[in-house]
Amino acid sequence: MTFNCLLYPFSVLLISYSVLAQCLKPHEEIQRSAFPNDFFFGAATSSYQVEGAYLQDGKGLSNWDVFTKIPGKIEDNANGDVADDHYNLYLEDIELMHSLGIRGYRFSISWSRILPDGMLGTPNPSGITFYNKLINHLVSKGIEPFVTIHHTDLPYMLEARDGGWLSPLLREEFAHFATICFKNFGDRVRYWVTINEPNLIADLAYIRGIFPPARCSPPFGNCSTGNSDVEPLIAMHNMLIAHGMAVDIYRSLFWPKQQGFIGIVSSAFMYEPLRDEERDRLAADRALAFNVAWMLDPLIYGDYPAEMRQCHGLALPKFSANEKRLLRGSIDFIGVNHYSTLYVKDCINSTCPSGGDRPIRGFLNTTSYRDGVPIGEPTGTSYLFVVPRGMEEIIDYLKRRYHNVPMFVTENGYTLPAQQNELQDMGRINFHKAYLVSLARAIRKGANVRGYFIWSLMDNFEWLSGYTSRFGLYYVDRQTLERTPKLSAKWFASFLKNNTHNEKEESSAAASSVQG
Numbered sequence: 024m025t026f027n028c029l030l031y032p033f034s035v036l037l038i039s040y041s042v043l044a045q046c047l048k049p050h051e052e053i054q055r056s057a058f059p060n061d062f063f064f065g066a067a068t069s070s071y072q073v074e075g076a077y078l079q080d081g082k083g084l085s086n087w088d089v090f091t092k093i094p095g096k097i098e099d100n101a102n103g104d105v106a107d108d109h110y111n112l113y114l115e116d117i118e119l120m121h122s123l124g125i126r127g128y129r130f131s132i133s134w135s136r137i138l139p140d141g142m143l144g145t146p147n148p149s150g151i152t153f154y155n156k157l158i159n160h161l162v163s164k165g166i167e168p169f170v171t172i173h174h175t176d177l178p179y180m181l182e183a184r185d186g187g188w189l190s191p192l193l194r195e196e197f198a199h200f201a202t203i204c205f206k207n208f209g210d211r212v213r214y215w216v217t218i219n220e221p222n223l224i225a226d227l228a229y230i231r232g233i234f235p236p237a238r239c240s241p242p243f244g245n246c247s248t249g250n251s252d253v254e255p256l257i258a259m260h261n262m263l264i265a266h267g268m269a270v271d272i273y274r275s276l277f278w279p280k281q282q283g284f285i286g287i288v289s290s291a292f293m294y295e296p297l298r299d300e301e302r303d304r305l306a307a308d309r310a311l312a313f314n315v316a317w318m319l320d321p322l323i324y325g326d327y328p329a330e331m332r333q334c335h336g337l338a339l340p341k342f343s344a345n346e347k348r349l350l351r352g353s354i355d356f357i358g359v360n361h362y363s364t365l366y367v368k369d370c371i372n373s374t375c376p377s378g379g380d381r382p383i384r385g386f387l388n389t390t391s392y393r394d395g396v397p398i399g400e401p402t403g404t405s406y407l408f409v410v411p412r413g414m415e416e417i418i419d420y421l422k423r424r425y426h427n428v429p430m431f432v433t434e435n436g437y438t439l440p441a442q443q444n445e446l447q448d449m450g451r452i453n454f455h456k457a458y459l460v461s462l463a464r465a466i467r468k469g470a471n472v473r474g475y476f477i478w479s480l481m482d483n484f485e486w487l488s489g490y491t492s493r494f495g496l497y498y499v500d501r502q503t504l505e506r507t508p509k510l511s512a513k514w515f516a517s518f519l520k521n522n523t524h525n526e527k528e529e530s531s532a533a534a535s536s537v538q539g
């Protein structure tokens with residue numbers, strides 16, 4: 024006891040010093056040449072977050088079109104009706120991409136633009152035309168389209184009918200939608216992602232109930248209906264089988280001619296033990312199993328992680344022999360959305376207050392603070408801190424667990440803390456440099472990473488935060504929708520050109536563009 028008391032202040036000092044050292048450390052330089060020549064550098068967006076034009080040319084209502092209209096759900100009661108009007112301004116946006124010199128643009132297809140009511144049916148021709156124009160123009164500029172079929176927004180009718188991904192009917196609906204995409208766009212699209220972050224959707228929509236259809240139960244959240252213990256497991260199960268069906272269709276009907284690659288994207292926090300103790304180390308391993316392995320194990324090995332089976336017992340759905348066959352080996356690559364790292368505290372052998380910062384299942388709590396000290400520099404997003412080592416660690420973990428299957432970092436991004444000048448975003452530049460240094464280290468050790476996409480090309484509709492949270496390389500004026508390059512856009516362009524960039528010059532250029 025005395026020993027602990029003596030140690031305590033000393034350990035706080037050590038921890039504070041290491042965080043301080045991290046903040047003060049001169050920012051590491053990184054060169055384009057640290058990555059293979061054919062490495063894919065790109066930028067990412069998603070349909071609901073940038074397109075706007077929510078009812079233009081026959082588009083149907085999506086779940087987000089409806090959800091954002093419920094007062095109090097979104098900061099400032101904002102919505103994506105207009106967003107960045109990318110639907111009408113896509114030519115200008117492709118010019119922005121071209122001037123950055125990126126090789127890939129990751130975007131998603133609005134399901135309700137293609138199938139306005141969801142439901143098996145014929146596609147809306149104007150929706151097909153829009154994505155054809157977008158893809159053709161990208162290709163003509165030498166930018167590879169990296170297409171996500173489903174990124175959070177689904178036709179409202181599919182959600183109203185029986186709770187979105189809770190329904191097994193969505194498997195067939197998704198396979199139908201994906202088939203339309205392969206058929207109409209697959210001659211020019213070489214990289215497909217079936218679903219963006221099933222693990223985060225299961226969490227936000229069915230555990231915490233803060234995304235539509237807002238289903239949950241205590242202690243995870245307060246919703247009018249739902250069951251946070253069971254429904255996320257069912258929703259994930261349906262998303263995984265839907266993925267497997269789409270991949271099966273792609274590989275058997277389209278791949279022989281189109282020869283593209285198809286994968287899935289996982290939300291991929293890294294986790295570290297809160298205390299230097301075995302129980303928290305085990306809890307951090309469990310956190311990885313209950314987050315990334317929950318969705319990836321079935322797609323590589325054909326079943327859920329053993330840790331989850333132990334914890335959930337019969338509540339965890341079972342795959343039939345056919346479904347296992349469908350899922351096993353059903354990805355050509357893993358898309359990794361990595362932003363930050365969390366501490367994990369064990370709740371099996373320790374007492375935990377119910378809830379915690381970001382409660383996830385697996386008898387553990389997560390938090391961004393150890394003894395009041397944050398895990399890294401704060402950002403403008405309350406649960407995201409700058410922890411560059413997390414990139415190398417999560418890539419190492421995936422490499423080990425999945426035999427080094429090809430990976431793309433499909434999202435990595437940063438918001439400036441409040442009150443900072445958005446155009447002079449040195450914080451964002453330092454963030455990307457540090458995370459790229461960490462990624463390059465993982466690659467040097469043999470990780471099979473093929474690309475890196477910055478989230479996001481431009482400021483956009485950031486879900487619950489509306490337009491208050493800006494992740495873009497380009498600043499978007501909410502009144503005029505004018506796009507202005509931030510300092511980070513200039514840094515990224517010069518990084519890609521392989522020039523040594525001159526921060527002083529860029530800084531004064533950005534300052535004059537703010538004034539002018």
Ligand code: BGC
Pocket residue numbers: 069072219220223290360434478485486494
């Ligand atoms: C999502 C994006 C989102 C980003 C930043 C990712 O999990 O895929 O849609 O904007 O995080 O919060």
